[in-house]
Amino acid sequence: MTKRSTETRPLILDCDPGQDDAISLMMALSPNSNLDVRAITVTAGNTSLDKCQRNARLIAEICAQHGGAKDVPIFAGCTAPLHYPLATAEEVHGVEGLDGIEIYEPALPLQDEHAVDAIIRLCRELDEVVLVPTGPLTNIATALTRAPDITSKIAEIVLMGGARSEAGNITPSAEFNIYVDPHAAAIVFNADLPKTVFALDVTHKALIKDTHVDQIAVLNTPMSKILTGMLRSDYAEYDRAKFGTAGTPIHDACTTAYLLRPDVFTFRDVSVQVEADSPIARGHTSVDYWQMTGREMDTKWAIDVDHEGFFDLMIDCISRYPAT
Ligand code: RIB
Ligand code: CA
Numbered sequence: 001m002t003k004r005s006t007e008t009r010p011l012i013l014d015c016d017p018g019q020d021d022a023i024s025l026m027m028a029l030s031p032n033s034n035l036d037v038r039a040i041t042v043t044a045g046n047t048s049l050d051k052c053q054r055n056a057r058l059i060a061e062i063c064a065q066h067g068g069a070k071d072v073p074i075f076a077g078c079t080a081p082l083h084y085p086l087a088t089a090e091e092v093h094g095v096e097g098l099d100g101i102e103i104y105e106p107a108l109p110l111q112d113e114h115a116v117d118a119i120i121r122l123c124r125e126l127d128e129v130v131l132v133p134t135g136p137l138t139n140i141a142t143a144l145t146r147a148p149d150i151t152s153k154i155a156e157i158v159l160m161g162g163a164r165s166e167a168g169n170i171t172p173s174a175e176f177n178i179y180v181d182p183h184a185a186a187i188v189f190n191a192d193l194p195k196t197v198f199a200l201d202v203t204h205k206a207l208i209k210d211t212h213v214d215q216i217a218v219l220n221t222p223m224s225k226i227l228t229g230m231l232r233s234d235y236a237e238y239d240r241a242k243f244g245t246a247g248t249p250i251h252d253a254c255t256t257a258y259l260l261r262p263d264v265f266t267f268r269d270v271s272v273q274v275e276a277d278s279p280i281a282r283g284h285t286s287v288d289y290w291q292m293t294g295r296e297m298d299t300k301w302a303i304d305v306d307h308e309g310f311f312d313l314m315i316d317c318i319s320r321y322p323a324t
Contacts, residue, residue, distance in 0.1 A: 009155055010038045010126045011259065012119055014077070015252070016045030016135030017055035018093050019100060019230045024134055024252040025056070026227065027317040028259070029063040029072065035259055038122055038129075040074045041115035045135035045180055046089045047097030049079045052135075053110055055098045061108040066223050066321045074108070077115030077139035081181035089176060092238045100233030101226055119143040123150035132259070133188075134160045134252035136177050141184035144191055151193050158196045158259065160252045161185065162272065162285035164301070166200035169243070174283030175200050182276035182283045189272045189285075195299040197272065198254035199285065202265065202302035206254050206310050207247030208236075216315055223321035250314070254302065257313050264313065266304040271295035 013028060015021040028035050040060060042053040053076040064070040080086045096103045111118065120143050123129050131154055133140050144151060161177035162185075163169070170176040178185045189195065213231045216224050230236070236248040257264055271293060275284040288295060 008034065008036045009128045009130045010036050010122070011130050011132055012039045012041060012122060013037060014041045014043060014115070014131065014133040014135065014139050015056060016043050016052045017059060018046035018052070018097060018135070018252070019235045020250045020252040021046070021134050022055065022059045022098060022230065023227065023250050023314070024256045025059050026063055026068070026223065027253060027256040027314060029060065029068040030317040031067045031320040033069070033260065033317065033320070037069055037072050038126065039118055040072055041077050041119060041139055042074065043077045043115070043135045043139045044079050044086050044088070045177065046093045048088065049076055051097045054105065055096070057106040057108045057110060058098070058103070061106040062226060064108070068321060073111045075111045075113055075115035075118040078142060081136060081138055082141065082183040084181065087180050093235055099235045100230035115139050116142045116146065120147040120150055123147070123153040127153060128155040129153055130155055130259070131157045132159070132255050133157065134255055136180040137161070137184040137188045138181045141181070141187035144187055151191060154193050156194045156196055157188060157191070158255050159188070160198045160203065160255055162197055162199035162287070164199060164201050164285065164287040164289065166204050169200060171283065173281050175285070178274060178285055179283030182274050185283070186274040186276050189274055189299070196258065196267070197299055198251070198258065198302045202305050203249045203251040203254055204243070204245060205307060206249060206305050207245055207307070208250055208311065209247035212247070212311050216318060219319060221321060221323045223318055227318055253314060254305070254310070257310050261309070261313055264306045264309045265302045267300040268303050269297040270299050270301040271297050272299050272301070
Protein backbone atom coordinates (compact mmCIF):
# COMPACT_ATOMS: atom_id res chain seq x y z
CA MET A 1 0.00 0.00 0.00
CA THR A 2 1.50 3.36 -0.93
CA LYS A 3 1.55 6.01 1.75
CA ARG A 4 -1.26 8.56 1.91
CA SER A 5 -0.31 12.17 1.45
CA THR A 6 -0.08 13.94 4.78
CA GLU A 7 -0.35 17.37 3.25
CA THR A 8 -3.38 19.28 4.52
CA ARG A 9 -3.67 22.15 2.07
CA PRO A 10 -7.15 23.72 2.06
CA LEU A 11 -9.26 22.33 -0.79
CA ILE A 12 -12.17 23.76 -2.78
CA LEU A 13 -13.92 21.03 -4.78
CA ASP A 14 -15.75 22.47 -7.83
CA CYS A 15 -18.04 19.89 -9.43
CA ASP A 16 -21.06 19.03 -11.60
CA PRO A 17 -22.39 15.78 -10.04
CA GLY A 18 -22.61 13.40 -12.07
CA GLN A 19 -21.76 9.97 -10.68
CA ASP A 20 -17.99 10.28 -11.06
CA ASP A 21 -18.04 13.66 -9.29
CA ALA A 22 -20.15 11.97 -6.59
CA ILE A 23 -17.67 9.11 -6.14
CA SER A 24 -14.83 11.63 -5.96
CA LEU A 25 -16.75 13.49 -3.22
CA MET A 26 -17.42 10.23 -1.34
CA MET A 27 -13.68 9.55 -1.31
CA ALA A 28 -12.70 13.11 -0.35
CA LEU A 29 -15.29 13.31 2.45
CA SER A 30 -14.57 9.82 3.81
CA PRO A 31 -13.75 9.49 7.55
CA ASN A 32 -10.13 10.36 8.45
CA SER A 33 -9.36 11.08 4.79
CA ASN A 34 -6.57 13.54 5.71
CA LEU A 35 -8.11 16.01 3.24
CA ASP A 36 -9.05 19.53 4.35
CA VAL A 37 -12.19 20.20 2.29
CA ARG A 38 -13.19 23.81 2.97
CA ALA A 39 -15.98 24.13 0.39
CA ILE A 40 -17.85 22.38 -2.38
CA THR A 41 -18.76 24.70 -5.26
CA VAL A 42 -21.06 23.62 -8.05
CA THR A 43 -21.25 24.43 -11.73
CA ALA A 44 -23.66 23.42 -14.49
CA GLY A 45 -22.36 20.64 -16.69
CA ASN A 46 -23.55 17.05 -16.56
CA THR A 47 -26.99 18.51 -15.97
CA SER A 48 -28.47 21.89 -14.99
CA LEU A 49 -26.95 23.88 -12.13
CA ASP A 50 -30.12 23.35 -10.13
CA LYS A 51 -29.84 19.57 -10.36
CA CYS A 52 -26.05 19.54 -9.93
CA GLN A 53 -26.28 21.58 -6.71
CA ARG A 54 -29.08 19.29 -5.42
CA ASN A 55 -26.94 16.28 -6.24
CA ALA A 56 -23.89 17.76 -4.50
CA ARG A 57 -25.95 18.47 -1.35
CA LEU A 58 -27.45 14.97 -1.50
CA ILE A 59 -24.08 13.23 -1.73
CA ALA A 60 -22.55 15.45 0.97
CA GLU A 61 -25.54 14.77 3.25
CA ILE A 62 -25.29 11.01 2.74
CA CYS A 63 -21.54 11.10 3.45
CA ALA A 64 -22.09 13.12 6.64
CA GLN A 65 -24.91 10.82 7.80
CA HIS A 66 -22.59 7.84 7.47
CA GLY A 67 -19.60 9.19 9.36
CA GLY A 68 -17.98 11.33 6.66
CA ALA A 69 -17.01 15.00 6.85
CA LYS A 70 -19.77 17.23 8.22
CA ASP A 71 -20.61 20.91 7.70
CA VAL A 72 -18.75 21.38 4.41
CA PRO A 73 -20.49 24.44 2.92
CA ILE A 74 -21.93 24.04 -0.59
CA PHE A 75 -22.25 26.96 -3.00
CA ALA A 76 -24.01 27.16 -6.36
CA GLY A 77 -22.14 28.95 -9.13
CA CYS A 78 -22.54 29.74 -12.79
CA THR A 79 -25.62 28.48 -14.62
CA ALA A 80 -24.04 28.53 -18.09
CA PRO A 81 -20.66 28.78 -19.84
CA LEU A 82 -19.02 32.16 -20.48
CA HIS A 83 -20.15 32.42 -24.12
CA TYR A 84 -21.79 29.22 -25.35
CA PRO A 85 -25.21 27.86 -24.36
CA LEU A 86 -24.98 25.08 -21.77
CA ALA A 87 -24.43 21.57 -23.16
CA THR A 88 -25.34 18.78 -20.74
CA ALA A 89 -24.90 14.98 -20.61
CA GLU A 90 -28.11 13.44 -19.34
CA GLU A 91 -27.64 10.66 -21.89
CA VAL A 92 -24.65 9.59 -19.77
CA HIS A 93 -25.70 10.46 -16.23
CA GLY A 94 -29.50 10.21 -16.36
CA VAL A 95 -32.28 12.79 -16.37
CA GLU A 96 -31.53 13.74 -12.72
CA GLY A 97 -27.77 13.60 -13.39
CA LEU A 98 -27.24 10.84 -10.83
CA ASP A 99 -28.69 7.55 -12.13
CA GLY A 100 -28.22 4.66 -9.74
CA ILE A 101 -29.15 6.19 -6.40
CA GLU A 102 -32.45 7.32 -4.86
CA ILE A 103 -32.92 11.02 -5.57
CA TYR A 104 -34.59 13.22 -2.95
CA GLU A 105 -34.36 16.83 -1.78
CA PRO A 106 -31.64 16.85 0.91
CA ALA A 107 -31.97 18.81 4.15
CA LEU A 108 -28.37 19.99 3.87
CA PRO A 109 -28.68 23.65 2.86
CA LEU A 110 -27.20 25.53 -0.06
CA GLN A 111 -25.23 28.62 1.01
CA ASP A 112 -26.60 31.99 -0.13
CA GLU A 113 -23.18 33.19 -1.32
CA HIS A 114 -22.45 32.65 -5.02
CA ALA A 115 -19.74 30.04 -5.63
CA VAL A 116 -17.51 32.51 -7.46
CA ASP A 117 -17.67 34.94 -4.53
CA ALA A 118 -16.93 32.05 -2.15
CA ILE A 119 -13.91 30.93 -4.19
CA ILE A 120 -12.54 34.50 -4.22
CA ARG A 121 -13.22 35.00 -0.49
CA LEU A 122 -11.64 31.69 0.56
CA CYS A 123 -8.57 32.21 -1.65
CA ARG A 124 -8.05 35.63 -0.05
CA GLU A 125 -8.60 34.25 3.49
CA LEU A 126 -6.46 31.12 3.17
CA ASP A 127 -2.96 30.29 1.95
CA GLU A 128 -1.85 27.58 -0.47
CA VAL A 129 -5.40 26.86 -1.62
CA VAL A 130 -5.87 23.92 -3.98
CA LEU A 131 -8.76 24.25 -6.44
CA VAL A 132 -10.12 20.89 -7.61
CA PRO A 133 -12.53 21.38 -10.54
CA THR A 134 -14.13 18.25 -12.02
CA GLY A 135 -16.66 19.91 -14.31
CA PRO A 136 -16.66 22.78 -16.80
CA LEU A 137 -14.26 25.50 -15.60
CA THR A 138 -16.72 28.41 -15.62
CA ASN A 139 -16.64 29.11 -11.85
CA ILE A 140 -12.85 28.92 -11.69
CA ALA A 141 -12.29 31.13 -14.74
CA THR A 142 -14.80 33.71 -13.54
CA ALA A 143 -13.07 33.90 -10.14
CA LEU A 144 -9.62 34.28 -11.72
CA THR A 145 -10.89 37.01 -14.07
CA ARG A 146 -12.85 38.93 -11.43
CA ALA A 147 -10.04 38.73 -8.82
CA PRO A 148 -6.61 38.33 -10.44
CA ASP A 149 -5.01 38.79 -7.01
CA ILE A 150 -6.07 35.28 -5.95
CA THR A 151 -3.66 33.69 -8.45
CA SER A 152 -0.85 34.13 -5.93
CA LYS A 153 -2.93 32.45 -3.20
CA ILE A 154 -3.60 29.28 -5.24
CA ALA A 155 -0.98 26.55 -4.79
CA GLU A 156 -2.33 24.31 -7.57
CA ILE A 157 -5.36 23.66 -9.75
CA VAL A 158 -6.02 19.90 -9.90
CA LEU A 159 -8.56 19.28 -12.64
CA MET A 160 -10.25 16.56 -14.64
CA GLY A 161 -10.51 17.54 -18.28
CA GLY A 162 -8.97 17.45 -21.72
CA ALA A 163 -7.54 14.76 -23.92
CA ARG A 164 -4.40 14.13 -25.97
CA SER A 165 -3.95 10.45 -26.84
CA GLU A 166 -7.65 9.69 -26.21
CA ALA A 167 -8.91 12.33 -28.70
CA GLY A 168 -12.33 13.18 -27.24
CA ASN A 169 -15.56 11.90 -25.70
CA ILE A 170 -18.08 14.57 -26.70
CA THR A 171 -16.60 15.33 -30.15
CA PRO A 172 -13.79 13.58 -32.03
CA SER A 173 -11.35 16.14 -30.61
CA ALA A 174 -12.68 17.37 -27.27
CA GLU A 175 -13.41 16.10 -23.77
CA PHE A 176 -16.75 17.16 -22.23
CA ASN A 177 -15.59 19.53 -19.43
CA ILE A 178 -13.36 21.52 -21.77
CA TYR A 179 -15.89 21.39 -24.64
CA VAL A 180 -18.74 22.82 -22.54
CA ASP A 181 -16.80 25.97 -21.67
CA PRO A 182 -13.60 26.23 -23.75
CA HIS A 183 -13.27 29.98 -23.09
CA ALA A 184 -13.16 29.27 -19.36
CA ALA A 185 -10.70 26.45 -19.90
CA ALA A 186 -8.43 28.75 -21.93
CA ILE A 187 -8.41 31.24 -19.02
CA VAL A 188 -7.48 28.49 -16.56
CA PHE A 189 -4.75 26.91 -18.72
CA ASN A 190 -3.28 30.37 -19.42
CA ALA A 191 -3.27 31.31 -15.73
CA ASP A 192 0.17 31.78 -14.19
CA LEU A 193 -0.09 28.96 -11.65
CA PRO A 194 0.63 25.22 -11.44
CA LYS A 195 -1.93 22.92 -13.05
CA THR A 196 -2.24 19.16 -12.57
CA VAL A 197 -4.47 17.59 -15.20
CA PHE A 198 -6.27 14.25 -15.32
CA ALA A 199 -7.42 13.97 -18.94
CA LEU A 200 -9.06 11.07 -20.73
CA ASP A 201 -5.52 9.78 -21.42
CA VAL A 202 -5.34 8.58 -17.82
CA THR A 203 -8.99 8.36 -16.80
CA HIS A 204 -9.59 5.77 -19.50
CA LYS A 205 -6.99 3.69 -17.67
CA ALA A 206 -8.64 4.17 -14.24
CA LEU A 207 -11.40 1.72 -15.05
CA ILE A 208 -13.62 0.09 -12.43
CA LYS A 209 -14.36 -3.43 -13.63
CA ASP A 210 -17.06 -5.87 -12.57
CA THR A 211 -14.61 -7.68 -10.28
CA HIS A 212 -13.96 -4.37 -8.49
CA VAL A 213 -17.69 -3.70 -8.12
CA ASP A 214 -18.13 -7.19 -6.66
CA GLN A 215 -15.37 -6.44 -4.10
CA ILE A 216 -17.15 -3.22 -3.13
CA ALA A 217 -20.51 -5.02 -2.87
CA VAL A 218 -19.05 -7.56 -0.44
CA LEU A 219 -18.50 -4.72 2.08
CA ASN A 220 -22.32 -4.65 2.41
CA THR A 221 -22.41 -1.23 4.13
CA PRO A 222 -24.75 1.71 3.45
CA MET A 223 -22.01 3.56 1.54
CA SER A 224 -20.87 0.51 -0.42
CA LYS A 225 -24.50 0.02 -1.50
CA ILE A 226 -24.68 3.68 -2.65
CA LEU A 227 -21.49 3.18 -4.67
CA THR A 228 -22.49 -0.15 -6.21
CA GLY A 229 -25.88 1.35 -7.10
CA MET A 230 -24.13 3.88 -9.29
CA LEU A 231 -21.57 1.39 -10.63
CA ARG A 232 -24.31 -1.04 -11.65
CA SER A 233 -26.56 1.58 -13.27
CA ASP A 234 -26.98 2.49 -16.94
CA TYR A 235 -24.33 5.17 -16.29
CA ALA A 236 -21.73 2.47 -15.78
CA GLU A 237 -22.54 0.91 -19.16
CA TYR A 238 -22.35 4.08 -21.25
CA ASP A 239 -18.59 4.36 -21.73
CA ARG A 240 -18.17 0.59 -22.04
CA ALA A 241 -20.73 0.48 -24.86
CA LYS A 242 -19.56 3.62 -26.65
CA PHE A 243 -15.79 3.34 -26.34
CA GLY A 244 -15.41 -0.38 -25.75
CA THR A 245 -13.63 0.23 -22.45
CA ALA A 246 -13.12 -2.85 -20.27
CA GLY A 247 -14.73 -1.09 -17.32
CA THR A 248 -16.25 2.21 -16.18
CA PRO A 249 -13.89 5.21 -16.12
CA ILE A 250 -14.40 7.09 -12.85
CA HIS A 251 -12.86 10.21 -14.36
CA ASP A 252 -13.23 12.69 -11.49
CA ALA A 253 -12.08 10.31 -8.76
CA CYS A 254 -8.56 10.60 -10.21
CA THR A 255 -8.31 14.10 -8.71
CA THR A 256 -9.09 12.88 -5.20
CA ALA A 257 -6.89 9.82 -5.61
CA TYR A 258 -4.01 12.16 -6.52
CA LEU A 259 -4.64 14.34 -3.46
CA LEU A 260 -4.60 11.25 -1.26
CA ARG A 261 -1.72 9.42 -2.96
CA PRO A 262 0.15 11.37 -5.65
CA ASP A 263 2.46 8.44 -6.37
CA VAL A 264 -0.41 6.40 -7.85
CA PHE A 265 0.02 8.50 -11.01
CA THR A 266 2.81 9.17 -13.50
CA PHE A 267 3.10 12.67 -15.00
CA ARG A 268 4.77 14.54 -17.81
CA ASP A 269 5.43 18.30 -17.77
CA VAL A 270 3.61 19.98 -20.67
CA SER A 271 1.92 23.19 -21.64
CA VAL A 272 -1.68 23.24 -22.82
CA GLN A 273 -3.61 25.57 -25.12
CA VAL A 274 -7.36 25.34 -25.68
CA GLU A 275 -9.20 25.87 -28.97
CA ALA A 276 -12.33 27.84 -28.09
CA ASP A 277 -13.95 29.06 -31.33
CA SER A 278 -13.38 26.47 -34.06
CA PRO A 279 -16.68 24.84 -35.12
CA ILE A 280 -14.85 21.54 -35.56
CA ALA A 281 -12.18 21.64 -32.83
CA ARG A 282 -14.05 23.57 -30.10
CA GLY A 283 -12.69 22.39 -26.71
CA HIS A 284 -9.59 20.67 -28.13
CA THR A 285 -6.64 20.67 -25.72
CA SER A 286 -3.46 21.18 -27.71
CA VAL A 287 -0.84 19.56 -25.49
CA ASP A 288 2.79 20.61 -26.04
CA TYR A 289 4.38 17.28 -25.16
CA TRP A 290 7.73 17.92 -26.92
CA GLN A 291 8.46 21.57 -26.03
CA MET A 292 7.59 22.85 -29.52
CA THR A 293 5.81 26.09 -28.58
CA GLY A 294 8.32 27.74 -26.26
CA ARG A 295 5.51 28.09 -23.72
CA GLU A 296 6.27 27.44 -20.06
CA MET A 297 5.74 23.77 -19.24
CA ASP A 298 3.59 24.64 -16.21
CA THR A 299 1.21 21.72 -16.36
CA LYS A 300 1.59 18.20 -14.95
CA TRP A 301 -0.25 15.95 -17.40
CA ALA A 302 -1.11 12.49 -16.00
CA ILE A 303 -0.01 9.81 -18.45
CA ASP A 304 -0.40 6.65 -16.38
CA VAL A 305 -1.96 5.24 -13.22
CA ASP A 306 -1.24 2.28 -10.94
CA HIS A 307 -4.65 0.83 -11.72
CA GLU A 308 -4.91 -1.51 -8.74
CA GLY A 309 -3.47 1.17 -6.46
CA PHE A 310 -6.23 3.50 -7.66
CA PHE A 311 -8.91 0.90 -6.90
CA ASP A 312 -7.34 0.00 -3.54
CA LEU A 313 -7.58 3.68 -2.64
CA MET A 314 -11.25 3.85 -3.67
CA ILE A 315 -12.23 0.77 -1.68
CA ASP A 316 -10.11 1.97 1.27
CA CYS A 317 -12.05 5.27 1.31
CA ILE A 318 -15.44 3.53 1.10
CA SER A 319 -14.40 1.03 3.79
CA ARG A 320 -13.76 3.94 6.17
CA TYR A 321 -17.50 4.62 6.37
CA PRO A 322 -18.86 2.50 9.28
CA ALA A 323 -21.12 -0.45 8.62
CA THR A 324 -24.00 1.10 10.60
O1 RIB B 1 -15.43 13.88 -19.67
C1 RIB B 1 -15.68 13.43 -18.36
C2 RIB B 1 -16.05 14.59 -17.48
O2 RIB B 1 -17.27 15.18 -17.93
C3 RIB B 1 -16.33 14.16 -16.03
O3 RIB B 1 -15.98 15.21 -15.16
C4 RIB B 1 -17.81 13.95 -16.01
O4 RIB B 1 -18.37 14.11 -14.70
C5 RIB B 1 -18.27 15.07 -16.90
O5 RIB B 1 -18.31 16.27 -16.12
CA1 CA C 1 -17.65 16.04 -13.60
